Amino acid sequence: MSWPPVSVVMPVLNEERHLAAAVEHVLAQEYPGELEVVLGVGPSTDRTREVADAIAAADPRVKVVDNPTGKTPAGLNAAIGASSHGIVARIDGHAMMPSDYLRVAVETLQETGADNVGGIMAAEGTTPWEKAVAAAMTSKVGVGNARFHTGGEGGPADTVYLGVFQRSALERVGGYDEAFLRAQDWEMNHRIRTSGGTVWFQPRMRVSYRPRRNVRLLAKQYFHYGRWRRVVARQHKGTINLRYLAPPVALAGVLAGLVGGVFWWPLFLVPAAYAALVTAASVPLGRGLPAASLPQIPLALATMHMSWGAGFITSPPGLGADSRTAQAART
Secondary structure (H helix, E strand, O other): OOOOOEEEEEEEOOOOOOHHHHHHHHHOOOOOOOEEEEEEEOOOOOOHHHHHHHHHHHOOOEEEEEOOOOOHHHHHHHHHHHOOOOEEEEOOOOOEOOOOHHHHHHHHHHHHOOOEEEEEEEEOOOOHHHHHHHHHHOOHHHHOOOHHHHOOOOEEOOOOEEEEEEHHHHHHHOOOOOOOOOOHHHHHHHHHHHOOOOEEEEEEEEEEEOOOOOHHHHHHHHHHHHHHHHHHHHHOOOOOOHHHHHHHHHHHHHHHHHHHOOOOHHHHHHHHHHHHHHHHHHHHHOOOOOHHHOOHHHHHHHHHHHHHHHHHHHOOOOOOOOOHHHHHHHO
């Protein structure tokens, strides 16, 4: 087969320690075709820009462009705009890709005719807490039936992790909506699909991901996931389903039970039942994990559910009001 050239775009902010290794990892891909890397560098507080410029000076395959806002979708759009090739791969600075990642992606694009292909966000931890979170993040009880989290057969999907795109699809939908500080992948993949394109899940594209290192950071992550997923649901009607409603319903039930139980004690059975269900669901997830991880799995699951639910419920109506969809609806 013919191996088309690929542009790899990477949004970068405060990555002085990891940037050189991340770029080296991309350029070392076992891909027979031509590669270029475009770094969309935000206003970092460390030496990220100096490191990026040094990498570009040493290797003509690397370009650097400014991302004045520092926001991820803006950095991606800036890098895409400065890239040259017909296939564009989004890579994050901490993504640990298998060496055949781009080869498999291009093969899948050509075999399926898809506009975007992506694989599994394979959460893997090193500490007992990170391993507990990884078990929760790769389970249906933790994240529902999203294949890019839990795995499954290849085929058309709503969204995928990261993504390797046909440039024509990016141009057709106008790239990432820069108003979406979170959920920008899901939102753009929705526009690709509604414009007649196909998003394809390829389980062979397995990218290692390191979970947040403590409860506070995990809660913050999932709170913002919930907030921005509510924005997607408001602006793109029909994209919500029971999987997304389960966390806010669970949160509402737990809170109602805790408050109402003060006045009528049987209502305490609601949060007790939730705790029992989460604990029971954690048992099979702990197989093969160190003993120190086992009691932390229920905590990880509850943190993800409750934080996502809180973000979804409290998502302000004005959040995302500057998006393309919201602006089009006002005209």
